[in-house]
Amino acid sequence: MNIEVKNLTKYFGNFTALENINLEIIPGELLALLGPSGSGKTTLLRMIAGLEVLDTNDKGEILFNNENVADKPIGDRDIGFVFQHYALFKHMTVFENIAFGLNVKNKKERPSKSEIEQKVNRLLKLIQLDGFASRFPWQLSGGQRQRVALARALAVEPKVLLLDEPFGALDAKVRTDLRRWLKELQSEIGITTILVTHDQEEALEVANRIVVINKGKVEQIGTPEEVFHHPKNEFVISFLGNVNLFHERNENSEQKYHIRPHELEIVSSNDSDIISKAQIKYIQLAGSQVKIDLEDLSNNKTILVEISHHEFKYKNINIGDIVGITPRALRTFENGAGI
Amino acid sequence: MKTFNNSNGAQSESKLVKYLLIFTAISFLSIMLLIPLITIFAEAFRKGVEAYFLAFSDEYVLQAIKLTVITALIAVPLNLVFGVCASWAIAKYSFFGKSFLITLIDLPFAVSPVISGFVYVLLFGAQGWFGSWLIENDVQIIFAVPGIVLATIFVTFPFVARELIPLMQEQGNDEEQAALLLGASGLQTFFKVTLPNIKWGLLYGVILCNARAMGEFGAVSVVSGHIQGVTNTMPLQVEILYNEYNFVAAFAVSTLLAILALLTLVLKYILEWKVRRQLQKLKEEE
Numbered sequence: 001m002n003i004e005v006k007n008l009t010k011y012f013g014n015f016t017a018l019e020n021i022n023l024e025i026i027p028g029e030l031l032a033l034l035g036p037s038g039s040g041k042t043t044l045l046r047m048i049a050g051l052e053v054l055d056t057n058d059k060g061e062i063l064f065n066n067e068n069v070a071d072k073p074i075g076d077r078d079i080g081f082v083f084q085h086y087a088l089f090k091h092m093t094v095f096e097n098i099a100f101g102l103n104v105k106n107k108k109e110r111p112s113k114s115e116i117e118q119k120v121n122r123l124l125k126l127i128q129l130d131g132f133a134s135r136f137p138w139q140l141s142g143g144q145r146q147r148v149a150l151a152r153a154l155a156v157e158p159k160v161l162l163l164d165e166p167f168g169a170l171d172a173k174v175r176t177d178l179r180r181w182l183k184e185l186q187s188e189i190g191i192t193t194i195l196v197t198h199d200q201e202e203a204l205e206v207a208n209r210i211v212v213i214n215k216g217k218v219e220q221i222g223t224p225e226e227v228f229h230h231p232k233n234e235f236v237i238s239f240l241g242n243v244n245l246f247h248e249r250n251e252n253s254e255q256k257y258h259i260r261p262h263e264l265e266i267v268s269s270n271d272s273d274i275i276s277k278a279q280i281k282y283i284q285l286a287g288s289q290v291k292i293d294l295e296d297l298s299n300n301k302t303i304l305v306e307i308s309h310h311e312f313k314y315k316n317i318n319i320g321d322i323v324g325i326t327p328r329a330l331r332t333f334e335n336g337a338g339i
Numbered sequence: 340m341k342t343f344n345n346s347n348g349a350q351s352e353s354k355l356v357k358y359l360l361i362f363t364a365i366s367f368l369s370i371m372l373l374i375p376l377i378t379i380f381a382e383a384f385r386k387g388v389e390a391y392f393l394a395f396s397d398e399y400v401l402q403a404i405k406l407t408v409i410t411a412l413i414a415v416p417l418n419l420v421f422g423v424c425a426s427w428a429i430a431k432y433s434f435f436g437k438s439f440l441i442t443l444i445d446l447p448f449a450v451s452p453v454i455s456g457f458v459y460v461l462l463f464g465a466q467g468w469f470g471s472w473l474i475e476n477d478v479q480i481i482f483a484v485p486g487i488v489l490a491t492i493f494v495t496f497p498f499v500a501r502e503l504i505p506l507m508q509e510q511g512n513d514e515e516q517a518a519l520l521l522g523a524s525g526l527q528t529f530f531k532v533t534l535p536n537i538k539w540g541l542l543y544g545v546i547l548c549n550a551r552a553m554g555e556f557g558a559v560s561v562v563s564g565h566i567q568g569v570t571n572t573m574p575l576q577v578e579i580l581y582n583e584y585n586f587v588a589a590f591a592v593s594t595l596l597a598i599l600a601l602l603t604l605v606l607k608y609i610l611e612w613k614v615r616r617q618l619q620k621l622k623e624e625e
Binding site for chain 1: 521532
C-alpha cells in the first residue's frame with residue numbers, strides 16, 4: 001500500500017509534537033523512523049495507525065493509496081500494529097490471541113473454524129512457535145511474546161505493518177536475533193513496514209530507508225548508507241554514531257569539521273598535514289575494531305579513533321605516546337562545503 | 340518480597356511487645372466483634388428453632404426482606420454500570436476536572452449516611468426543591484420505595500469505582516487499542532478484552548456494594564417513613580421489632596444480615612486474593 005504524509009503538524013496542548021512532516025512510504029519497503037525519545041516518531045506512527053487523531057488545530061493529511069484516512073475508523077485501515085510491550089490479551093491463549101482478529105469479523109467475512117485453525121497453525125510455524133498454541137502469554141519469554149504479537153497482527157492480512165519499538169523491551173542478544181529474523185520475514189512476505197526505533201544500529205541494520213526525526217521535524221530521509229555516510233546536518237551525524245568535532249580557525253572565520261572515529265588516522269606527530277597533536281590515553285581491544293581515546297594537546301578534548309586490529313598491530317601504538325591525527329575525509333555542514 | 344528475620348538481641352527483647360500487641364488486638368476484636376456476632380445467633384435461637392422460624396412467617400418481616408432484595412437488585416446493577424463508566428473515564432482518559440470527579444466519587448464515604456438521606460428529603464420531600472412539582476404530578480419519592488433506592492444508590496456508589504480505578508490504571512489501554520486495530524467493534528472490545536481483565540475486581544466491588552446496599556440503615560431510615568410492610572427494609576424492621584420488645588424476631592432477622600456479612604467476608608477474601616494475583620502478574624510482565 002502507498003502511504004503519504006502531507007504537511008502534517010500535530011500539537012499536544014502548547015507542545016508541537018510534529019511539525020510539517022512530509023513523507024512517502026514506498027510499497028514493500030521497510031522504513032525506519034529513527035530519533036531520540038520525545039522526538040515525535042511514535043506520535044507519527046500512531047497517527048498513521050489512527051490511534052492519535054488530527055484535532056482542530058492540527059494540519060495536514062495522511063493518505064492511503066491517495067485517499068485521506070482522517071475519518072476512517074482504525075479497524076478499517078488494514079493495519080497490523082505491534083506494541084513495544086506486546087499488548088497480548090492476557091486471558092487468552094496464544095492460539096486465541098492470533099485468531100482474535102479473525103474471530104471478531106462479522107459473519108459474512110469470518111472464515112470457518114477449520115480455516116481459522118489452519119491459518120493460526122501456519123502463522124505459528126512462521127514465528128517458530130508451533131506447539132505453543134495453548135500456552136498463555138505469561139508462560140512465554142519476551143521474544144516469544146513479541147513474535148506472537150506479530151503473528152496476531154499478520155493474521156488479518158494487513159496491507160501495512162506498523163512496529164512501535166518492537167524490540168525495545170528485550171535483551172540485547174534476543175533483540176539482534178529477532179531483528180534479523182524480522183528483516184528476513186519482511187522481505188519474504190513483502191509487506192510494507194514502518195518501524196519506530198531510537199536505536200540507530202537497529203535502523204541501519206534492518207531498514208531500506210531511514211527517516212531521522214528530531215524535535216518533531218524530519219532531519220533527513222535516505223538509505224542507511226546515505227544517512228550514515230552523507231549526513232545532512234550535525235544532528236544526523238551525531239545521532240548515528242560517535243563523531244569528533246574539529247575547529248579550524250582562520251584570521252576572520254571559523255570552520256567546524258565533523259569526523260567519525262573510523263575516518264581518522266594516527267600518524268607520526270612530525271607529519272606536516274596533521275590537524276592536531278594528541279596523547280594516547282586509553283586503548284580498548286575488545287570488539288571488532290580497536291577503539292583509541294586520545295587527548296588533544298591544544299584543548300584537552302577527547303578524540304575518538306577506531307582502527308582495525310590489523311592496522312593496530314603494525315603501528316605500535318602505546319598509552320602515553322604523542323601522535324598526530326590526520327583525517328581521511330573532511331566533512332563540514334557550514335558554507336555548503338561538504339566532503 | 341522477602342522479609343528478613345534477624346535474631347539479634349534487639350529483636351528478642353521486643354518479643355514481649357509483640358505478644359502484648361497480638362493479645363490486645365485479639366481480645367479487642369473478640370469483645371467488640373466476635374462476641375456480638377455470637378450474641379446475635381444466641382439471642383435468635385434462645386426460644387428454640389421453632390420460635391426462630393416463626394419470626395419469618397410474619398408478613399411485615401417478609402415484606403422487609405422483599406424490599407431489601409428489590410432495593411439491592413436496582414441499586415447494585417446501576418452502580419455497576421456507573422462504576423465501570425466512571426473508572427473507564429478516569430483510568431483511560433485525561434480530561435479537565437478528573438481529580439474533582441475522583442473526589443466526588445468518595446463523597447458518600449465522607450458524608451454521614453443520615454445527611455445523605457436528608458439531602459434527598461430536602462430535594463424531593465413535600466417542602467423540598469422539587470416537592471411541589473412532584474405532588475402536582477402525583478409522584479412520591481420520599482417515604483416511598485424510590486426514595487429508598489435513591490438513598491441506597493448514593494451511599495453505595497463508590498464501591499465499584501474505587502475497586503476498578505487502580506486496576507484499570509495499572510492495565511493501561513494497549514490491549515483495547517490492539518483489539519480495535521484488529522477490527523473489533525467497541526462492544527466486542529469491551530466484552531472480549533476489557534471485561535475479562537477486570538472481572539475479579541468488578542465482582543469484588545459488586546459484593547461490597549451489595550452488602551452495604553442490603554445493610555444500609557442511616558440514609559434509608561431518613562427517607563423511608565417506617566411504614567411497616569411498605570417502606571421498611573430489613574435493618575429498619577430489626578429496629579422496629581426490637582422497640583416492640585420482640586427480641587427473638589429482631590435477632591432472627593439480624594441473623595440474615597449477619598450471614599450476609601459472613602458470606603461477603605468469605606467472598607471478599609477469595610476475590611482479594613484473585614485480584615492481588617492478577618496485579619502481581621501484571622507487574623511481573625513488565
